[in-house]
Amino acid sequence: MAGKASRFAFKLVALAVAVPVGKVVTASTSKLWTAARPGRAPVNPRDADTNWKDALLWASLSGFGVAVAQLVTTKGADTIWRAMTGRPSPRPKQISDDKGPKAPSALTAVNA
Numbered sequence: 001m002a003g004k005a006s007r008f009a010f011k012l013v014a015l016a017v018a019v020p021v022g023k024v025v026t027a028s029t030s031k032l033w034t035a036a037r038p039g040r041a042p043v044n045p046r047d048a049d050t051n052w053k054d055a056l057l058w059a060s061l062s063g064f065g066v067a068v069a070q071l072v073t074t075k076g077a078d079t080i081w082r083a084m085t086g087r088p089s090p091r092p093k094q095i096s097d098d099k100g101p102k103a104p105s106a107l108t109a110v111n112a
Contacts (some may be wrong), residue, residue: 006090013084014077021072028064031059 033041042050042058081089 017076025069
């Protein structure tokens with residue numbers, strides 16, 4: 001597989017890894033919250049019962065969970081891809097940022 005087909009196949013592998021990882025991380029963050037602060041997690045910051053301390057703790061805990069899930073999904077999908085194909089995972093499609101010549105910045109114009 002080359003190009004678009006291999007990138008698509010890798011996305012399917014990553015999806016197959018991401019779903020169970022997401023479920024585990026969601027369950028883990030909920031259990032950690034319950035162990036640290038009994039009660040419902042403040043998932044809605046507009047809730048009148050949510051105080052700043054709980055909201056910030058929940059945001060940091062869930063943010064850490066998201067980072068871990070992304071790392072485990074990426075590395076897990078890459079490991080599975082290498083085991084299946086014997087090759088490195090395909091690189092993401094590069095987005096071209098070539099929009100022609102750039103105008104000089106204000107700082108460059110002053111220094112010229």
